[in-house]
Amino acid sequence: MQLTGAQALIKSLEMEGVEVIFGLPGGAILPVYDPLIDSSIRHVLVRHEQGAGHMAEGYALATGRPGVAMVTSGPGATNIVTPIGNAHMDSTPLVVITGQVATVAIGTDAFQECDITGITMGITKHNFLVKSAHEIPRAVAAAFHIATTGRPGPVLVDVPKDITQSMMEWWYPTTIEELDLPGYHPVVDLDDERVNEAISLIEGAERPVLYVGGGTLKSHASAQLLAFAERTGMPVVTTLMARGAFPDSHPQHLGMPGMHGMYSAVTAIQKSDLLISLGARFDDRVTGKIPAFAPHAKIIHVDIDKAEFNKVRRADVSIRSNVAAVLEAWDAATVTPQNLEVWWKEIDAWREAYPLVYDEPVADGPLRPQHVIESIARAAAPGTIVAAGVGQHQMWASQFWKFEEPGTWVNSGGAGTMGFGVPAAIGAKAGRPDRIVWCIDGDGCFQMTAQELVTARAEGIPIKVAILNNAYLGMVRQWQEMFYEERYSEVYLSPDLPDYVKWAEAMGCVGLRATTVQEMHAAIATANSINDVPVVIDFRTDSTEKVFPMVAAGASNDDIMVHPLQRESK
Amino acid sequence: MNTPEPFLGVTSHAPVRHHILSVMVENKAGVLARVAGLFARRGFNIYSLAVAPAETKARFSRITIVVDAESAPLEQIVEQLDKLVNVVAISDIAPKDALERELLLATIKTNVDSRTSLLDVVGNSGAAIVDVDAGSVTLMLAGTPAACDELERELENYTTMELHRTGRVALPRLGKAATATID
Numbered sequence: 103m104q105l106t107g108a109q110a111l112i113k114s115l116e117m118e119g120v121e122v123i124f125g126l127p128g129g130a131i132l133p134v135y136d137p138l139i140d141s142s143i144r145h146v147l148v149r150h151e152q153g154a155g156h157m158a159e160g161y162a163l164a165t166g167r168p169g170v171a172m173v174t175s176g177p178g179a180t181n182i183v184t185p186i187g188n189a190h191m192d193s194t195p196l197v198v199i200t201g202q203v204a205t206v207a208i209g210t211d212a213f214q215e216c217d218i219t220g221i222t223m224g225i226t227k228h229n230f231l232v233k234s235a236h237e238i239p240r241a242v243a244a245a246f247h248i249a250t251t252g253r254p255g256p257v258l259v260d261v262p263k264d265i266t267q268s269m270m271e272w273w274y275p276t277t278i279e280e281l282d283l284p285g286y287h288p289v290v291d292l293d294d295e296r297v298n299e300a301i302s303l304i305e306g307a308e309r310p311v312l313y314v315g316g317g318t319l320k321s322h323a324s325a326q327l328l329a330f331a332e333r334t335g336m337p338v339v340t341t342l343m344a345r346g347a348f349p350d351s352h353p354q355h356l357g358m359p360g361m362h363g364m365y366s367a368v369t370a371i372q373k374s375d376l377l378i379s380l381g382a383r384f385d386d387r388v389t390g391k392i393p394a395f396a397p398h399a400k401i402i403h404v405d406i407d408k409a410e411f412n413k414v415r416r417a418d419v420s421i422r423s424n425v426a427a428v429l430e431a432w433d434a435a436t437v438t439p440q441n442l443e444v445w446w447k448e449i450d451a452w453r454e455a456y457p458l459v460y461d462e463p464v465a466d467g468p469l470r471p472q473h474v475i476e477s478i479a480r481a482a483a484p485g486t487i488v489a490a491g492v493g494q495h496q497m498w499a500s501q502f503w504k505f506e507e508p509g510t511w512v513n514s515g516g517a518g519t520m521g522f523g524v525p526a527a528i529g530a531k532a533g534r535p536d537r538i539v540w541c542i543d544g545d546g547c548f549q550m551t552a553q554e555l556v557t558a559r560a561e562g563i564p565i566k567v568a569i570l571n572n573a574y575l576g577m578v579r580q581w582q583e584m585f586y587e588e589r590y591s592e593v594y595l596s597p598d599l600p601d602y603v604k605w606a607e608a609m610g611c612v613g614l615r616a617t618t619v620q621e622m623h624a625a626i627a628t629a630n631s632i633n634d635v636p637v638v639i640d641f642r643t644d645s646t647e648k649v650f651p652m653v654a655a656g657a658s659n660d661d662i663m664v665h666p667l668q669r670e671s672k
Numbered sequence: 673m674n675t676p677e678p679f680l681g682v683t684s685h686a687p688v689r690h691h692i693l694s695v696m697v698e699n700k701a702g703v704l705a706r707v708a709g710l711f712a713r714r715g716f717n718i719y720s721l722a723v724a725p726a727e728t729k730a731r732f733s734r735i736t737i738v739v740d741a742e743s744a745p746l747e748q749i750v751e752q753l754d755k756l757v758n759v760v761a762i763s764d765i766a767p768k769d770a771l772e773r774e775l776l777l778a779t780i781k782t783n784v785d786s787r788t789s790l791l792d793v794v795g796n797s798g799a800a801i802v803d804v805d806a807g808s809v810t811l812m813l814a815g816t817p818a819a820c821d822e823l824e825r826e827l828e829n830y831t832t833m834e835l836h837r838t839g840r841v842a843l844p845r846l847g848k849a850a851t852a853t854i855d
Binding site: 219220223224227228231248283284285286407408409411412413 | 697698701702705706709710713731745747748751752754755756757758759760761
C-alpha cells in the first residue's frame, strides 16, 4: 500500500492507539493536517502551542497514557519548548510531532526554520529528525516506546515537509528489534541480592519512612504500596509529584514532605533511621540543605533510572527497578520492621501539635485561599481531578485537597511552570471526560495561558477554574515579605485588571465572582451545577496569606517554620 | 597554570583525576552534539575527545573522552552518558590499565643553525619529519600523552608556527578488562 509520508504519520499514530492530538497547524506541518480529516483521532485545536504541550501533559498525568501534541516548525516548535522541558523534569510521557522545513532548505535559515532537535536535545528523553518517508513508522513507534518505557519522558519527532509529501510503501514495526535502538535497554531484571540487602535494612529499622515519589505513580504501584504499607505499618509521605499515590485519608499517611510539607512528614524524615525512597529523586525542594537532610537515616533508593542513585544522597542500597516489582518482592518475603509503636507515638505527637491550620475566615472577606480550596474540595464529587498552576495556590491545593487515588493531581513540579494549570486541566478533562476537573489557579498563572479557555469552550471541554485572586504574584510576594524586608518589587497585579468575569464571558465561559464567604459557597454551588461549558470563578483572596509550614530555601528541614498560629505553642 | 583547563589543557598531563571513557555510539547525525551537550549542561569537564568510526564501521563510532573526575563523580558521568539513547556501550578504563596514544603535528621555523639540533630532537623522541621547506619543518609524533608532552617541552627552544594534538585514544591493556557498562 503506497501512502504519503503524512498519511503514514497519521496511520502510525493510530497504530499507537492515540485518541487525541493537541495541536495547531502551520506551513511545515500542513501536509499532515490533510489526512487527519479522515482519521479517527480527535484533534483539539489550541490557541497557542504552549497550550497544546501542557494539555498533552495533563492528559498523560490524568490517564497514564502518553500525551500527543503536534505543531509546525519555527515558532510553533519553540512555543512548545516550555511544555517539553516541563515534561522532562516531571518524567511525563509525551510525543511531540513538529513540522520542519524541507530537507533541502534545512540549514539555509529558511522561513520558519529552527533547529528544534538541537534546541530540545537537553530537555527530551530523545528526539528524531526523520530523513525519509520510509522511516516515519519506525520513528513514531520508537518515540512511543522510548516515551513510555523505563523512566518516561518527552520524545520529539521532527518531520520535514518534503518527507511528509513523498510516497512510501506502508509498513509498521512489529518488534522491538525493528525500532533499531541498540543503546536503549530501559528494563533490567530485579537484582535479588539488592532486594535482600534492603530487606535486612528494613528488618532492623525502628523509625522507617516510606518516601514516595512520582515514580510510584508512573509505575502504577499504588496498590502494591498500600498493601506493603499496611502490612509493615510504616509511615508514608508523598511528594508533590506523588500526591494521590497513597490515600490522604489513610491513617499512615503523613502528607507531603519538603519546603511546604506537613510538619509531621518533614520531621519524620529528619528523625528517621531508614528512608525508603520509592521513585523519588531527593529534589532540593524536599531535602532542603542536603547535609542536614535525614542525617541519621540509612537510604534505600528504588528507581528505574540508575543515574538517580548517589546523585544527591548516597544510598546504602540502590535497586534499579520499577517500584511495583520491588514492593511485590518485599511483600513476598513478608519483610517487617521492628516494633514501630514508639515511632508512631512520636509521629502522632507531631501530627497533633502541628496540623495544617489557617486563620479564621472572615465572613465579609477577603477570602482565605485555604478556605476556598477546602470548600471546593468538600463540595466536589469523589474522584474529582485537580490541576494547578505554580505558586502559593499550588502549595495550598496540594496541602488542603485530599487526594485519594492516582491521576487526580495534575501539576508542574520540577520545572515550576506558571500557566500550567488551565491547559493541563483541559488535557486532563479531554482524557477523563467522565471526571469533574477543577483547576486551582492563581491570578498570575491564569493570565499566562487563559486563552486556552477558548479552546475548552470550542471543543466542549467543560473544566472549572478557581482563580485565587490575591492581586499579586503571591509566592514571590511571600518571599519578598519574609526575606527581602517587605520590599515588594514588581509583584502587584491588581485584582480588577483584567476583569476576570468579563474575560471568562468573552471566552464563552460562565464567569463568577466571590468576595464574601456566602458568595464563595454560592459560586462553588453554581459552578458544580454547570457541566456543559467551562466556568471561571474570581475568588477575591487575602493577599497577605502565606504558605506554611515553610523551610526557607537552603535551610535545614530542622528549621521548619510553622504557621504563626502555632508558634506560641512550639 | 596549576589547574589545566578543559580542551585547552593540551600541554598539561600532570597527575590529575582524569579518567578515560571509551564510548561506543551509534554513527548517526548529531550524536557527538548529544554527548558534548550532556557534558556541558551537567557541568562535567572534558580534557580531550577523539571520535572516529569503530571496528564495526558503518553502524558505530567510538568516542574516547578523557574526563575530569573532579568536576563530577565518575559514576554520575557514566550513568548520565548511559541514558543517551544513541550510546550503546561505555568502557571506563583506569589510567594505569590504559594503552593511550595521541598524535602530535608541529610546524617549526628552522634555519641552518637550528635544523641540526631539531633533527636530534626528532630522532630522540621517535618523531618523524613529514614535510620540509626552506624555512620550516613539519614533524609528527604518535606516542603516549607523556611523550607528546615531552616533545612539546623540547620544542619550546624553537619557534613553533603551529602545533596540533589530536587528544588521546585508548584501549585497555591486554589482560586488563575495562569496567564495562553495556547499555
